[in-house]
Amino acid sequence: QKEVEQNSGPLSVPEGAIASLNCTYSDRGSQSFFWYRQYSGKSPELIMFIYSNGDKEDGRFTAQLNKASQYVSLLIRDSQPSDSATYLCAGGTYNNNDMRFGAGTRLTVKP
Amino acid sequence: KAGVTQTPRYLIKTRGQQVTLSCSPISGHRSVSWYQQTPGQGLQFLFEYFSETQRNKGNFPGRFSGRQFSNSRSEMNVSTLELGDSALYLCASSPGRAADTQYFGPGTRLTVL
Numbered sequence: 437q438k439e440v441e442q443n444s445g446p447l448s449v450p451e452g453a454i455a456s457l458n459c460t461y462s463d464r465g466s467q468s469f470f471w472y473r474q475y476s477g478k479s480p481e482l483i484m485f486i487y488s489n490g491d492k493e494d495g496r497f498t499a500q501l502n503k504a505s506q507y508v509s510l511l512i513r514d515s516q517p518s519d520s521a522t523y524l525c526a527g528g529t530y531n532n533n534d535m536r537f538g539a540g541t542r543l544t545v546k547p
Numbered sequence: 548k549a550g551v552t553q554t555p556r557y558l559i560k561t562r563g564q565q566v567t568l569s570c571s572p573i574s575g576h577r578s579v580s581w582y583q584q585t586p587g588q589g590l591q592f593l594f595e596y597f598s599e600t601q602r603n604k605g606n607f608p609g610r611f612s613g614r615q616f617s618n619s620r621s622e623m624n625v626s627t628l629e630l631g632d633s634a635l636y637l638c639a640s641s642p643g644r645a646a647d648t649q650y651f652g653p654g655t656r657l658t659v660l
Binding site: 467468470472478479480481482485524526528529530532533534535536537538539540 | 582
């Protein structure tokens, strides 16, 4: 069983819509959670991190964490074609000192 | 602050050769993690170094090795290259722990012919 799971997509939304990306993790010891965006041929770049249950907003992005359900999500409001990329979810475990990445969800925003 | 740098950016090798990749972390960051990324397997963790010590290792054969220097710069080496080693090799640095925010370098694209 993969430790961090994401729907591989592709997820397609029209420009201006809300894109919802989801991620589940199996290690209850995970304490830090991250969303990275990766454009084709480029390296992952950090979008947001979240440590506590609830929502965290940064501009058009909102990360949501529910530790009881072992679920992390990323909402992108007012989606733009430039948001088209693969989004990687990651969970960090301090006890094991490691970070596990999901396989990524490919998002396409259509003009 | 300057970001994570990796050299070289592109590399073409033939089967059986060996290769060394270099990573310079963000200034002040002491943890360096290495990943292999392929279209089919996603991001696979190779190893993590902190203060010149390997703290964690992924499930890769012994042909993959690494080291870290006193200035936190890190190298990884792949010996006896195989076609399946063709991938994007990424390094990421974090201030102290691998579970903290990791910042990625641009990667080294390795092609094995």
